[in-house]
Amino acid sequence: MTMTTVFRHSLSTLVLALAVMLGLTRLAAAVEIQKVTSSRGIEAWLVEDHTVPIIALNFSFEGGSAQDPEGKEGLTRLLSATLDEGAGDLESEAFQARMEELAVSISFSTGKDRFYGSLRTLTPTLPEAAQLLALALNEPRFDDVAVERMKTQLSAQARRNESDPDAIAGRALAEAMFADHPYARPTLGTAETIAALSPEDLAAQHDRIVARNGLTIGVVGAIDAQTLKSLLDDVFAPLPETGTLVEIADLEPEHGKDVFKNLPVPQTTILLGLPGVTRDDPDYQAAYVMNHILGAGTFTSWMYQEVREKRGLSYGASTSLSPYRHAGLLIGSAATKAERAGETVTVMLDQFRRMAAEGPSEEELISAKQFITGSYPLRFDSSGKIARQLVALQNAGLGIDYFDRRNSEIEAVTLEDVKRVAKRLLADKKPTIVMVGPKQEG
16 A cells, blocks of 8 residues: 555545534434436436535445345345456456545445445545446456455355354244245355356346446535536446346245254344335334334333343344335344243243234333434434435435425324234234254253
8 A cells, every 4th residue: 555545545534534523414404405317317316515525425226136046146245246346447456456546435235125336435536436436337347356256255254154143043034934035045145156156147137237227326415416417427327228127026924933943052043023014105104113112222112121121031132124125024133041042032922912912102102203203313424324315215215305204204103003003013923933042952
């Protein structure tokens, strides 16, 4: 690393720190979103802010790991690891060195339904940063050496997952609840499937997913609409209009199964799974509030109080909503001593039944809504977080005014709404129960 590179990195770190000190949190109070459309029809949502010379650009494409062909699990995850490993005339080492020299960050990741990317740059280096991003998206190299290096890294992670209780439990729950649906396949893949992937597979998956149709973009920082329009055309307009995505079916997750995986570890990992709600479900906000009371409120939730505080069964127990595009899950989780796993499951199930039968009190509802609305600004305390939120809003079809509406939607949730959605999700339903840990006698 040269002295120039060290200086650039130091300057970048200093500016990023100053950005927080100078008050990016003020954006939470009044986020003004502009809808920007380039001359070639690329649309982005922009929050223009010139407090500091930083630009955060996030984007996503239709199609995530659910698009992995059967037997090629891990392909989209490998794609996310190799797009910045050389592009155009720049081999991997040269591409990475150029990003380092400019103090630019380009990264990619995948979920089940969408493929994500981001760019972070200082304003003076925006033209060069945009050029690198355009190369990564439009002209990835997928050179053998770089691909094999990334495969080795991901295979090592996959092998570690084979003995990790959380990873084993998560995969077992997905397989039990999603059956033969693409959601059941591991996003990372396995050591065996990763080893079989080729540069040709990556090129085909890139062509399948990386396209303008379904593209969503969020930009935050020191850039005006006119400059952004040019960037959008330079980076995204050369992409093909459509990919070749496989249609993914909606499904109702299965529940009521008992799955045990024997693993010689000190604690037993527990997952409870039930069908949940998707983000476009009219009951989503009521389910969100209900889930906060049941298990998402860290120190105040029923799960935390009953499992940890009153009985000391676990350091923590929680619930979460996982709203995929084609299905939703409600998941409870805990880890405890193996000999107390059965008792822990019983207590957790009791909270599901109590929520379905009784629901929360008015006081609990008020407290939950106050916390949920009061903590919402924490999602806007950096330009990167806001850019991610802009993309998430577009992906969920929530509308450009959602930031203004969100807290009022939470406030509008009534006790009757919470009790109704609790009955819908929890009443007379046996969760799929996954336990990973040492086998107990008897």
